[in-house]
Amino acid sequence: MRETKALTSRQREVFEFILKWMRETRLPPTLSEVAQFLGVPYPKSAATHLDALEKKGFIQxxxxxxxxILLTPLGESYQMDRLVENIVEIPIVGRIRAGRLTGSEIVPDGTLAVPLSLFSEKPDFVLQIRGDSMNGAGILDGDMAFIRKTREARNGDLIVAHIQGEMTLKQLIVEKRQIILRAANPLYADIRVSPDDEGALVQGKMIGLFRDQRTNGGRNWS
Structure with a gap:
């Protein structure tokens, strides 16, 4: 890309940190947050890099x-180029209930092209959410959940669980010697599972979410 040649490697690191921060928080970082990323004790040290990015036309x-911090048209162009460079096809393996454990199904259903830079780790597959049990966590009917395959999960993770022959997306809660699958909707009761079944229970962990909001004028990643 033509624009990247104008940046030193350190300036590029700082600019890509800014882009990542803005994608994840919807806000630009403060000078102190940039300094923390750089591992320097004084914000003034980070200001030098921001001065350079501003002088070279990437930010205002x-x-x-x-x-x-605001992105300039050049900065926006760089961001789009980086996203396009990292586009990957993630398989959509089916639809999953985020509701009662009835009728969940896993069926092949094409692929979804996504920028890999949106994720801290590469997702293995996508599941489309059906139901309303995770509404309180901002996961709505029709959303696309990006899943990384794993048999291990930590307390509080949002997991794809296999239980009673069905698949469901729930929050994993570990209390003493009990495993709980918890909805984010008070209409749904906790599902309690024996700790001995945890290995077979966990099929993957949600690492990202996509919502098609074209009817509202845009698309939303989180």
Missing amino acids: RSPGKARG
């Missing part, structure tokens, strides 16, 4: 604002 800054 609003004086007096803690989160005053």
